[in-house]
Amino acid sequence: MTYLSLISTVSAHQPRLIADQASSANAPTMIEEPEISKAYYAQLEKSSEYFRIDSNKEFDLYLSLQVPDIAMQNTNLSLELIDISGLQLIRLNGSQHKWEKFHEDFGNADYLSGPSIGMVLPSGSYMIKISGEQNTKYVLVSGQKEEFPASEFLNSLFLVPRINQEFFGMNVFQSLANVFGILFLLIFSAIGFVILVFIRKLIRTSAKNKA
Helix, strand or coil: CCHHHHHHCCCCCEEEECCCCCCCCCCCEECCCCCECEEEEEECCCCCEEEEEEECCCEEEEEEEEEECCCCCCCCCEEEEEECCCCEEEEEEHHHCCCEEEEECCCCEEEEEEEEEEEEECCEEEEEEEECCCCCEEEEEECCECCCCHHHHHHHHHHHHHHHHHCCCCCHHHHCCCHHHHHHHHHHHHHHHHHHHHHHHHHHHHHHHHC
């Protein structure tokens, strides 16, 4: 089974770690291909954070809030969907939602699942505003179509262990105890073995030439 066929057998969002990136209404985080499933790992600082969707055609919108299931994590989050005219279309209020625990096997991490919404929107520009208490970690999930091309697989090899360390507070060994971590170790062990064989061959060739 290749890594691409392995990816196709599990539920996965394309991960995006943006916890260290500031966003605002004037400089929002862009959500490209809004129907493709992505997970934006972020952290609220002193003000609300913003995401923007631009689409030249009608599209299916899905949005969901999640947070890491860790100590002292706050679930008092809200999500507002605003159109280009400033009209609020949706408001999801985390303080009025019953957050449910779930384990995500793909990254081997525990989450709390918050409010979500699915709807069809006409072409246009839309802003997503995330508000809550300072230093609250959250995950904005957008889109439901699961696509995982090779480029996303390679990106996730490095990103998922980093998310587990920075977002969930795992140690190095815990962060690698998942699909991507195991494949990361296998791939780089194979690369190291090939390099070792190549170096040994060079040494033997050099020794023969000197003889």
